[in-house]
Amino acid sequence: MGRDWPVLSPRATIGILGGGQLGRMIALAAARYGLKTHVFAPDDTSPAFDVATRHTLAAYEDETALAAFAAAVDVVTYEFENVPAATAAFLEAHVPLRPGARALGTTQDRLVEKSFIAGLGIPTAPFEAVDELAGLDAALTVIGRPAVLKTRRFGYDGKGQALIGEATAPAVAWDAIGRAPAILEGFVPFSCEISVVAAHGLDGSFAAFDVCENTHRDHILDVTSVPARLSEATAGAAVAAAKRIADALDYVGVLAVELFVVTGKDGAAIMVNEIAPRVHNSGHWTIEGADTSQFEQHVRAICGWPLGSPRRLGAATMANLIGDDVKAWPTLIAEPGAHLHLYGKRHARPGRKMGHVTRIRPEHG
Ligand code: AMP
Numbered sequence: 001m002g003r004d005w006p007v008l009s010p011r012a013t014i015g016i017l018g019g020g021q022l023g024r025m026i027a028l029a030a031a032r033y034g035l036k037t038h039v040f041a042p043d044d045t046s047p048a049f050d051v052a053t054r055h056t057l058a059a060y061e062d063e064t065a066l067a068a069f070a071a072a073v074d075v076v077t078y079e080f081e082n083v084p085a086a087t088a089a090f091l092e093a094h095v096p097l098r099p100g101a102r103a104l105g106t107t108q109d110r111l112v113e114k115s116f117i118a119g120l121g122i123p124t125a126p127f128e129a130v131d132e133l134a135g136l137d138a139a140l141t142v143i144g145r146p147a148v149l150k151t152r153r154f155g156y157d158g159k160g161q162a163l164i165g166e167a168t169a170p171a172v173a174w175d176a177i178g179r180a181p182a183i184l185e186g187f188v189p190f191s192c193e194i195s196v197v198a199a200h201g202l203d204g205s206f207a208a209f210d211v212c213e214n215t216h217r218d219h220i221l222d223v224t225s226v227p228a229r230l231s232e233a234t235a236g237a238a239v240a241a242a243k244r245i246a247d248a249l250d251y252v253g254v255l256a257v258e259l260f261v262v263t264g265k266d267g268a269a270i271m272v273n274e275i276a277p278r279v280h281n282s283g284h285w286t287i288e289g290a291d292t293s294q295f296e297q298h299v300r301a302i303c304g305w306p307l308g309s310p311r312r313l314g315a316a317t318m319a320n321l322i323g324d325d326v327k328a329w330p331t332l333i334a335e336p337g338a339h340l341h342l343y344g345k346r347h348a349r350p351g352r353k354m355g356h357v358t359r360i361r362p363e364h365g
Pocket of ligand 1: 125148155156158159185186187188189190193216219258273274
């Protein structure tokens with residue numbers, strides 16, 4: 001849809017919905033290209049406010065504030081997938097929204113998302129819709145145990161999820177996720193978790209960064225390592241799945257596709273777990289580790305500019321600084337070659353992403 005709009009000039013203003021660290025790093029990348037940014041978020045401690053040209057502190061439902069925001073920017077993007085549908089529709093009527101409302105609508109609901117992925121012929125975990133406790137019993141007969149019950153909406157970092165083992169009473173899992181409309185997935189005995197961070201340009205061009213291997217701690221991304229330890233065929237299959245998804249969504253911008261790798265006696269196979277219609281934590285290594293960072297790439301795509309080279313510059317490791325991990329900053333900043341990023345958040349609550357550190361090792365020579 002946004003394809004009817006002209007290419008933006010470097011003096012344009014990018015509107016960003018959401019004020020977290022992803023919005024902050026998009027704003028920093030935009031500034032590098034001379035662009036202005038305007039962040040719209042409801043929280044007055046938003047880390048992106050500190051680096052944006054302008055900001056609006058308002059609720060996503062505030063149409064007066066949204067109208068003023070739309071009039072002040074040349075394109076709108078977002079740093080989180082739970083932008084309310086009404087907000088997206090309101091903005092899209094006034095200004096190009098990139099990625100478009102279709103990407104949001106498909107990825108906000110796990111049932112819609114998994115059905116879309118499976119409909120493209122891409123493998124996923126087996127899944128069934130669950131709307132009530134009786135439906136959970138029925139779904140368990142189809143899927144078997146162990147299984148994972150997830151809310152259809154508003155889940156992230158393992159929130160809104162319950163593992164159903166051999167001995168788990170369905171009612172306990174149903175209560176644990178808040179009795180909300182859900183999806184039951186077969187438990188995938190994965191050998192590793194990977195992600196593809198890639199960009200789709202306004203002209204339909206596609207550029208993927210090298211596949212990332214991700215480890216989690218307490219359901220939150222802990223460390224990303226690139227290159228992932230995969231065969232070329234498996235990495236190629238993951239990138240091909242991401243391209244098929246981006247093409248089918250008529251996507252503009254950076255997206256991340258999270259996958260499981262399952263290793264059986266016939267070798268490795270991939271399954272897509274979820275799509276993030278935005279820049280992604282597992283792509284932070286690209287800031288120092290690739291010719292173009294994921295944030296620059298996103299800005300290029302949404303401005304209608306040519307995509308940059310995604311070439312990797314070395315073996316990269318990105319470690320998140322979660323909660324009190326950030327207390328190590330004086331040591332990290334003194335470490336030669338360690339690229340420290342701090343997000344400017346005041347309180348280091350447990351589970352809160354406070355910063356990250358990236359290390360790049362030359363691979364040859
Ligand atoms: P999600 O919120 O879907 O990204 O899930 C968070 C994490 O839970 C994933 O990164 C996996 O480690 C784990 N997980 C999610 N779904 C499954 C599944 N069907 N089988 C096994 N592990 C899962």
